[in-house]
Amino acid sequence: MLEPLSADIVVIGSGICGCLAAHRLATQGAAVLILEAGPRVDRGRIVTNYRDSPFKGNWMGPYPSSPWAPHPNYQPDNGYLVQAGPYPYPAEYVRIVGGTTWHWAAHAWRVVPNDLKIKSLYGVGRDWPMTYDDLEPHYYEAEVKLGVSGAPDTGSPRTKPFPMEPVAEPWAMRRFRERLAVGGYAVVSNTTARNSRTYDGRPACCGNNNCQPICPIGAQFDGGVAAATAEAAGAKIIPNAVVYRIEHDPQGRITAVHFYDPNKNSSRVTGKTFILAANGIESPKLLLMSASDKYPKGLANSSDMVGRNLMDHPSSSLTFDADEELWLGRGLQSPSSVNTFRDGAFRSEHAAFRLDFTNISQARSAAEDLIKAGVFGPELEKQLRYRAARQVNVKDVLEVLPHPENRVVLSAQKDALGIPRPQVHYSMDDYVHRGMAAAKIEYGRIAELMGGTNLRYTPDGIYGNNQHITGTMSMGNDPKDSVVDRFGRTHDHENLFIASTGVMPTAATVNSTLTGVALALRTAQHIQETA
């Protein structure tokens, strides 16, 4: 079917980490081949899928799961990600060309320096095998690629200014900023990869209020842009190529990967260097699936840490009605936050968090709630307008600690190609619950400052998930308790690297994408320098 496939660099996964690492290496002259399990889908199709979807609140809805490269969908539930409990972990990710950053709010945060040493400073979690200063230049490189803007004062030092100004603040966020300042809260622009001006050939935001599940105009950087960037630099992407085995030689060097096409025809791809970039769940799955006589626990897994230390960001929230008309839904979806709870001595006692204010239109959810409550007749429209004008929400994005028992393993259940489904084991500890309790106090104060009525807290102990998959291929200096070194090279295989948010040893309090990309660019630089 295909001629023998080979490349200097073989990348498994065409998401933002894989594609931007590929871009960097291809730009420097390497022959790069990217294998993507899912199909190629363009923006117009995804927008149409959204508009046609009967589940507008299901952000996986516009991204159909392929039989040969299934991904989780919960409405209706396709059961792909097997839940072992005790806590549900309904992670969402997208297996199409470009990966899961098709489907994001474009949050492109840096961690704060202390996030990398919470074990030393606070006695919890793990330290990273690098400092913030080590990461800083790669953060900046990532920010330039993505087109990032943000407030200057969120605790993450920078040596150069953001590539652009923040996107104009929606009226509702201005009112939050003004009214919460009275109570001592600093509401600032989120750090995002969303254009406030034409940047890299993409237009400025025009307020479609649809950043998730899809920006219709490409005003935010996304997976499609990442893939196009890699291809423009000469990297070749093969879609519908489901890698199911990584092959090694007797010395432990990786020699090839094997993939199925949708009809289960198998191909073998050889290369000099391999980058595993198939996200924090599918990547450990592939390493575990590639077990051999020499590596019975799976590749890169002499530490037994592959798949372990699964982390994300849980959220609680408060929904309430403000005492003035704010009309969420005008402009971008996720513009503003409070960053003052992201670090402090309290981290020895409870989780740190960022507070985030949504600007997603409340009209549909208000209508659904009213219909569910049986409100019909003229009162339906009247209350719908009232809620659409005044209903607001504040949530936290909260750090969880790495625990080895929270993990991804291979399920006994198989997908259509006979490949094991991932099975997740997840739990929440008291460190999380105490952090949530602290956030809840802030929610109450915020509601009071906004003249809030009809306060609706999420139930204690029931948290939403944020799809920031981290920890499952943790980075560290000690091969006994980590999977990759500080450059993303697996301890066990000299020419196998991992580019993924999964290498982050801790989750911090911010969306993981920019950190994942910065680490991937650092890995790419290291590959180039040591080739």
Add this chain to the structure above:
Amino acid sequence: MSSAAPPKASASVLPINGSAEAVSRCIATARKPAAFALAHSREEADPVDLGRRVLLGTVLAASAASLIPPAFAAPAVDAAHDAFFGVSKILTGRTSLDPMQASRLYEALVNDDPQFATGLQALVTLIDQRKIDPLQLQQVLDSEKSPVAALPRKIATAWYIGVVGDGEKARCITFETNLTNVVVSDKLTPPSYCYGGYGSWAEKPA
């Protein structure tokens, strides 16, 4: 496997406000996005105004049959459409509804549930005979364990959310012209449609 021949990538072509190919099937048979701005109430919304809403509800509930144009009452199919139109006005609280949209929603509801037409007649009869305030209707149906208790939510969901059916059978029939988008159209565009020029959202909602 219908997506085995994926469309060509067009990441470098970035349509402003959605390209022609991105116009929803949901509206293809009905209208263009520009037609969102159907009449809507501009009155200030108070959270609770019980006396007034009971009065309004009673007035509307009393008129279910009278909302059905007599000229169309003869054939059974037309009568069913008209009954749907009348009940829809009561449940949605709208004095005017788009007949074409009504027709599409009705057909989708009947296709989804073969018992819908029969249930609808029972609901019409019940509302006409008992003059139930629409705000009390669901409570009455639930407390009486009525076999048509699910219908008001189905009908209101069809109009306000544009969706008919549940789970795997759920279908989006309208999006841009669903009543949720219509009743807030003086303030908001439907999600995925451009709000306006860059930064226009920074202004106080007019």
